[in-house]
Amino acid sequence: MTSAPGFSALSLRLSDEPDPAWEVHALAAQRRAAGEDIIMLSIGEPDSPPPAAVLTEIEASIARGRTRYSNARGEDSVIAAICAYATKQAGREIRPEHVNFFPGAQTALFGMLMTVVGPGDGLIVPEPFYAPYTQVLGATGVEVSHIALHPEHAFHPSIDELHAAISSRTRAMVITNPHNPTGSVLTRDELMAIAELCREHNMWLVADEVYNEFIYEGEFTSVLALEGYEDRTIALGTLSKSYAMTGFRHGWAISPAEAGARAGVLLEAMLFGCVQFIQDAGTVALSDGGAFPRAEREKYLRRLDKVMAELEGSDVIHPRRPEAGMFVMIDIRPSGLDADTFAKRLLDEQKVAVLPTHTFGPSGAGHIRISLGMDDDTLVEATRRIRRFADAL
Ligand SMILES: Cc1ncc(COP(=O)(O)O)c(C=O)c1O
Secondary structure, three states: OOOOOOOOHHHHHOOOOOOHHHHHHHHHHHHHHOOOOOEEOOOOOOOOOOOHHHHHHHHHHHHOOOOOOOOOOOOHHHHHHHHHHHHHHHOOOOOHHHEEEEOOHHHHHHHHHHHHOOOOOEEEOOEOOOOOHHHHHHHHOOEEEOOEOOHHHOOOOOHHHHHHHOOOOEEEEEEEOOOOOOOOOOOHHHHHHHHHHHHHOOOEEEEEOOOOOOEOOOOOOOHHHOOOOOOOEEEEEEOOOOOOOHHHOOEEEEOOHHHHHHHHHHHHHHOOOOOHHHHHHHHHHHOOOOHHHHHHHHHHHHHHHHHHHHHOOOOOOEEEOOOEOOEEEEEOHHHOOOHHHHHHHHHHHHOEEOEEHHHHOHHHOOEEEEEOOOOHHHHHHHHHHHHHHHHOO
16 A cells, blocks of 8 residues: 655645634633633624625625626726725825735735745744734745744834844745734834835835724834835735724735736736625725724724723733734733633633733733724623632632
């Protein structure tokens, strides 16, 4: 008997172990499915339905026959809508040759990294980071280096540490701005300093900007707005969070034209075009002048204020007010428990699911993350349970 033919190097680089980042979430989801009344604050899913106009457009688009093959880089109409949106962020004209439509920002990260780096190259990503990056970066075969985002620096990166992490093989830096799980937003000066490092060392600067619409403090600057760095900046966007359209898989990448063209070929190979009526729905979403994301931001800000008020004054846990995003990190170090134990006991004793953030990287240790994607009353109830659990420790 011969042995089975085996697998590619790419496939073998990807771990088929369950991702430990989601352990508490998976456990909670299982128990909830079995009938336990568990409040899930462990995932970044908006609780609002998508805009009504989007749902109407899906039906209308299907009725118009928009159920055919599309083209690799995206339908003209949605590309035009993305160009208009990104032009506002960039303060310069973003044209169709800069844009590729992807089924979500995560796929956009995958596609753009596959386009610009590969095995043997080095890439820097600060940790903690959004857990699925591990597999996305793993697929490319790059050698990944991390720098720590320290809680003492409000999880903002040290430019010196970034500089020190660069080697002769480093070809790209990936930043998440605004950041998940920490909720930090890079200042324009920080971004400029990072972009300058990338220019000095001839690297790509890839920015995952999926939380760009939910800014509570300071100002968001897209990498697209950094003048003089247009030849190396790639920005990833999505409607998943801003328009509560996670399941639509509607995202994009904005890049220099040549990178866009090359990524387009990869898209052709991989997807042979995305769903027409989904793209149409996105075009309609983006035509609202930002009304929907503004309302979502107001909602999250209101909830954030409530969470902060509930947790204020505890000696055992300290919420960190995020500058942006959909999450609140809570420093649980004074409790004396590690975050895993804290999260598991909280689930057992108070039936609230949260994520321990060391699973996003070691610098997230001693913290848990809760999502604001839950209706106000349930969120307040969950926060009270967290407080009760902590105070009893
Ligand atoms: C930082 C970050 N990037 C990307 C994504 C995924 O975005 P999309 O749904 O557009 O693929 C998420 C979702 O939670 C995220 O937190």
